[in-house]
Amino acid sequence: MPPTGDALARRYRRLLIGYPRSWRRARADEVVAVLLDAAPPGRTRPTVREAVNLLRHGLRARLGRPGSRTVVAWAALTAVICGLFSAALASWAAWQTARPLPGRAETTAIVAEVLPGYEVGEIRPGSALFTFYTQPLRPRNVDSLLLGDGGEYQQGATEAAATGTAPATQQEIIALAQRRLGETGWRVYAPHVVPEAACVVGGCASTGGPRDVSLMARRGDTGFQLWLPAERSVNDTYLTVSLSRAAPPAALPAGIAAGLLGAAAGWLVFGWASRRTGRPHRAANAVSVLHTFTLLLWWSPVLLAAPQTLRHHLDEPHPVWHPLWEWLGQPSLLLFFVVGAACALCGLGLAALPRRDADPLHTTALD
Structure with missing residues (x-):
């Protein structure tokens, strides 16, 4: 067991926060010991590469896909777009106080x-x-x-x-x-x-x-x-x-707070669906396809509208900036959002189906 008082050991342990709690309880001491053995004498801090690898692999494990190289990126894209839409909705509600x-x-x-x-x-x-x-x-x-x-x-x-x-x-x-x-x-x-x-x-x-x-x-x-x-x-x-x-004073704090909450909710929901649909889930492929379509439909208006709106703001003065939802291509491309939301709901519904390994009859047949 590595010395808990060692500064390098404590910092390695902090970087394991990305892993699920059960995994840390079972393997954290072993992993920290290996990292300490590999570290050169006199080192007091993990290298940037070590920190990135530990966080990346930890998040992959927490998302239920330890072998996937892209699951963290998918989760991040989902969290960011959920945060942006949440912030836009909250800022619209705050606009009603103007x-x-x-x-x-x-x-x-x-x-x-x-x-x-x-x-x-x-x-x-x-x-x-x-x-x-x-x-x-x-x-x-x-x-x-x-x-x-x-x-x-x-x-x-x-x-x-x-x-x-x-x-x-x-x-x-x-x-x-x-x-x-x-x-x-x-x-x-x-x-x-x-x-x-x-x-x-x-x-x-x-x-x-x-x-x-x-x-x-x-x-x-x-x-x-x-x-x-x-x-x-x-x-x-x-x-x-x-x-x-102009936007009322409540618009900015409301947008920031809702954006952070929406991003956190998007990450958690993605993590739940990712863990649920790990093999051998009967709808794993369908959920992946629906999730891809959701992100495509939600991000496309943003990638189209944001550069155009930025260019428009740079071309002429704007005492009153365009509201956040216009930067996201809404409601100009509202149909994209609605169809994407329908895909997301269908994917979550399929993810909620029982896993095959939870089926007693299936388990008996395998035994």
Whole structure:
């Protein structure tokens, strides 16, 4: 038995935490003794390679697949995606604590504060913090969310428009807005210019024509966007102000807490199913296939949406960041999540079937 007071022995024992408790009780002393015998004189800490190997093999044993080289990676992918979806759901719930969107009176006051002397003739208050085709999401919209229209579930905003002949140029209006926003306590971002572009099958290219300009700012939980089109629209709109709300304070802690809990639950459920379906389980192959399909369906939207959303955030200022679920491709690709969840539930149901070695008749026949 290795000396328990030896620092190296204690550190080796800590690295065996990945192994199941029953395994540690039966073999920990033997393994630590072998490691100590192989260690050179004077060593006080395990090498990085030893630490990684002990943790990796321990997790494989805990997951019921000591001979598998990929089970830890599968478990990690499952835990991470479960954590991300849990965090997104919790942050969505926390969003419901945000203040309602600015009404007509608040919008009029902000426009008068930022653009004194400019009259907005039309104010369209947002109907909800998040809307589906500008309206609150309702149960009857679920089929549309599933069948390709999920991208229309977007953050709501209150909009005000000024029509007629612009009393100043784009540059003058932007300069006025920047100065007034800074004077009234807003955090102002650099103007974003959108050049006119012509798009063909191979992509889009600037034509060198007129440019739309937007200016964004934030004060407290309110996001501000001023949009100046290069050419007036059909209804002679030359200026649009959009006001939105930022994520409430509860969104971040709720997302972190739910993400950690979801990741832990995903790991534990995967470990249970992995141990249950070790050979000779009658549905082992089916459970593996269903699990593969689940991860493919759940990770594909993330791998598609996250880079695009990041690129979008880098291309233009964002006083109010897009919510977490949009980074995960939801609800734009909600059907992928639903089908993946169905595969996961079927796999767990099959994993719960009795093992063959638990069947008394099967055991008797083998004997």
